[in-house]
Amino acid sequence: MSDTLTPVPARPGGGRTTLVVAILAVALVALAVISAGTGQLHVPPMEVLGSIARRFGLEIGPAPTHPNGDDALWNIRFPRVFMAIVIGAALAVAGLLMQAIFGNPLAEPGVVGVSGGAALGASATIVFGWSFFGEWTIAVTAFIAGLAATLLVYFMSRAAGRTEVVTLVLTGIAVNAFTGAGLAFLTFLGDTAAREQIVFWQLGSLNGSRWQQLAIIAPVIAVSIVFAFFVARTLDLLSLGEKSARHLGVNVERLRIVVIVVVALLVAAAVAFAGIIAFVGLVIPHLMRMLIGPAHLPLMLASTLGGATLLLAADLVARTAIPMADLPIGMLTSLVGGPFFFWLLRRARKRAGGWG
Numbered sequence: 001m002s003d004t005l006t007p008v009p010a011r012p013g014g015g016r017t018t019l020v021v022a023i024l025a026v027a028l029v030a031l032a033v034i035s036a037g038t039g040q041l042h043v044p045p046m047e048v049l050g051s052i053a054r055r056f057g058l059e060i061g062p063a064p065t066h067p068n069g070d071d072a073l074w075n076i077r078f079p080r081v082f083m084a085i086v087i088g089a090a091l092a093v094a095g096l097l098m099q100a101i102f103g104n105p106l107a108e109p110g111v112v113g114v115s116g117g118a119a120l121g122a123s124a125t126i127v128f129g130w131s132f133f134g135e136w137t138i139a140v141t142a143f144i145a146g147l148a149a150t151l152l153v154y155f156m157s158r159a160a161g162r163t164e165v166v167t168l169v170l171t172g173i174a175v176n177a178f179t180g181a182g183l184a185f186l187t188f189l190g191d192t193a194a195r196e197q198i199v200f201w202q203l204g205s206l207n208g209s210r211w212q213q214l215a216i217i218a219p220v221i222a223v224s225i226v227f228a229f230f231v232a233r234t235l236d237l238l239s240l241g242e243k244s245a246r247h248l249g250v251n252v253e254r255l256r257i258v259v260i261v262v263v264a265l266l267v268a269a270a271v272a273f274a275g276i277i278a279f280v281g282l283v284i285p286h287l288m289r290m291l292i293g294p295a296h297l298p299l300m301l302a303s304t305l306g307g308a309t310l311l312l313a314a315d316l317v318a319r320t321a322i323p324m325a326d327l328p329i330g331m332l333t334s335l336v337g338g339p340f341f342f343w344l345l346r347r348a349r350k351r352a353g354g355w356g
Contacts (some may be wrong), residue, residue, distance in 0.1 A: 017298040020291050024305035031309060032085065035316045036077040040324075043069050043077075082218075083209040084315045085308040087270040088280060090221040092307020093228050094266040095281025096288075096299060100235040101259050102165055105289065106344055108282040111172045112260055114267040115276055116179030117149025118142040122275075123183055123198045127190040138201070139213070139272040146268035149175055154260055204275040204330025206315050217269040224266045225304060231259065232296040239294065277330045279337020280307055286344060 037043035043051075043064050050061030051073050064070055094109040102111070109115065121141040124130070133140045157171040187198055234255060237245045242252050271277070288302040311329070314336075318327040 017292045017302070020288070020302055021298070021305060024302060024309055028085070028305055028309045028312065031312050031316070032081050035084075035312055036073055036081050038316060038320060039072070039077065041066060041068060041072045043073060048073065079211050079214055080206050080209040080315065081312065083206050083214055083274065084312040086214065086218050086221055087206075087274050087277065088307040088309070088311025089225065089304045090266040090270040090307070091277060091280040091311070092284040092303040093225050093300065094263045094270075095307075096285035096296070096303045097228055097235075097259050097263050097266075098281065099285055100238065100296060101256050102169075103239065105286045106282070106341075108279070109263055109267045110176070110278075110281075111169060112263065113149035113153045113172050113175040113179065114146040114264045115271060115278075116176045116183075117152075118146035118268055118271045119202055119276055120149075120179045120182045120186070121145025122201050123186040123190075126194050126197050126201070127186045136216075139216075143268045143272045146271065147264050149179060150260060150264035150268075154257060200328065201275040202330070203328030204271075204277040204333075205318070205326065205328050206274055207326045209273065213273045217272060220265055220269040224262045224269075225300075227262055229297065229300050231255065232300050235259075235296040239296075275330060277311070278334045279341065280310060280333055282344075283333075283337050283340050284310055 033045045033048050037045055037048045043066065046061050047064045047069065050063050051070055053060040054063060055074075064073065066072075091109070095107075098107040098109050098111060099105050119142070121144060122138050124145075125138045125141045130141065131137050153168065153172045153175050156175075157168040183198075183202075187195055190198060234250055237248050237250050238252065238255065240248075245252055267281075284306040285299065285303050288299055288306055292298055292302055311333070314329050314332045318329045318332055321327055
């Protein structure tokens with residue numbers, strides 16, 4: 001797989017970056033308030049803000065007029081809103097990290113097998129009725145299986161003490177094929193209820209999100225994103241090419257394994273409770289790169305905000321597009337991401353010299 005990312009410019013334009021980040025931050029806050037108040041029980045934005053203020057002991061703005069308004073906001077809406085923000089940020093940062101270490105804007109987290117492994121673990125739990133960890137069993141097995149699949153891809157792709165990118169990709173394809181076959185077999189074995197649950201989990205949904213779930217995945221995702229910010233400058237050096245990065249003192253092999261583990265943690269934590277949500281890790285980093293350039297530190301911030309905003313918007317559409325129904329959020333992100341991926345392919349092929 002050839003390097004197709006643009007080398008980092010010496011003096012990136014800060015004005016556009018500041019503008020994009022500011023717009024994304026404002027959009028995220030506004031969308032969070034609107035999303036929290038939208039649903040079968042409508043709560044106006046000012047009442048949403050008033051409810052938040054009262055939680056912090058501030059008498060600012062009106063309280064929800066509906067008697068169940070506060071309960072709906074704090075027990076149903078806010079957990080789902082924050083889950084969308086956290087998971088969207090995790091998937092976008094994971095995608096940016098994958099594109100950075102692969103040197104290719106078409107790379108996405110599923111390449112290393114984490115999504116396939118997580119799906120296989122969750123499906124096995126559903127079919128065989130495992131309950132090792134009570135109500136958290138599906139999430140725990142999905143997390144563990146996603147990490148295990150990623151580590152398997154990595155160690156199988158090593159040769160002579162080094163990991164070649166092309167070998168890593170091909171190994172990931174092989175492991176994904178195996179997990180896909182295992183998933184099909186489990187779907188065949190399961191009864192009707194199990195099959196419906198497997199399909200629903202694969203399509204992704206934030207329905208039923210709770211504070212307890214957020215408390216489990218948020219620390220893992222937060223620590224991983226903070227680490228991603230710390231290695232952003234090193235990823236800039238890697239974008240110059242492996243040979244140049246090594247001359248500048250970068251331990252490319254160590255950087256690659258650490259980043260792959262961080263990607264696995266981000267994606268495994270994201271899919272543990274929400275299921276498979278595709279294309280966020282592909283669309284957002286590439287879109288941000290088009291807007292603000294290739295420097296990884298501002299890209300990391302913009303991708304974090306962009307991923308959170310995209311998934312929050314997708315979840316709002318999932319809850320409101322059809323009355324009294326909750327659409328699979330993974331289906332909506334795929335509807336957007338599929339055509340975008342095709343456009344990326346056309347763009348990459350044209351830059352490489354056309355389709356012929």
